Amino acid sequence: MEVANWMRSAGAKNIVLVGRSPPTTPAQELIDSWNAAGGNIQVVNVDVGDYEGVKTLLKMIERNPSLPALRGIFHGAGSLKDEFIPNQTEATFLATFRPKVMGAWNLHQLTRAHELEFFVTFSSICAIIGLQGQSNHAAANKYLDSLMAYRRANGLQGLTINWGAWAEVSHQTRNVRL
Secondary structure, three states, rough: OOOHHHHHHOOOOEEEEEOOOOOOOOHHHHHHHHHOOOOOEEEOOOOOOHHHHHHHHHHHHOOOOOOOOOEEEEEOOOOOOEEEEOOOHHHHHHHHHHHHHOOOOOHHHHHHOOOOOOEEEEOOOOHHHHOOOOOHHHHHHHHHHHHHHHHOOOOOOOOOEEEEOOOOOOOOOOEOOO
16 A cells, blocks of 8 residues: 555556455545545455466456556565474465465566566565564565566566565554654
């Protein structure tokens, strides 16, 4: 929602918000206000970790007459499931790893032929220094960093933002304090 708000303030009119679950009531109210102000903000429930789901999403965007061609991607999927390494199970590892890694890979694979202006992923400082109990998160974020480097090496758009620790994030105040 922070990125969508920033994009709207920068003049973007057409935005497709994708998530595994529907927006919260406050988020939907914000989306409705953007649309009432002349935006074309569409919400689609898709798990980007599902290849076929992303394929369907991209076809929907291409076939939607109210949307222009896909111009860029912000991939901000994240889910924390902290466990110390001896306690990590396949389930806890994949809960964090799948949305970030498989989502980024699916988006990469299915948009290579698109002329994107940007492809941005949200990584974390833990990809560089690691954080206690977040081996799955560190591995997933390091993958994002590497995938964006791979894209750039192959002449494609790619940028990863390694966020530091967040003290507070709120959709109501729209402030992020680092």
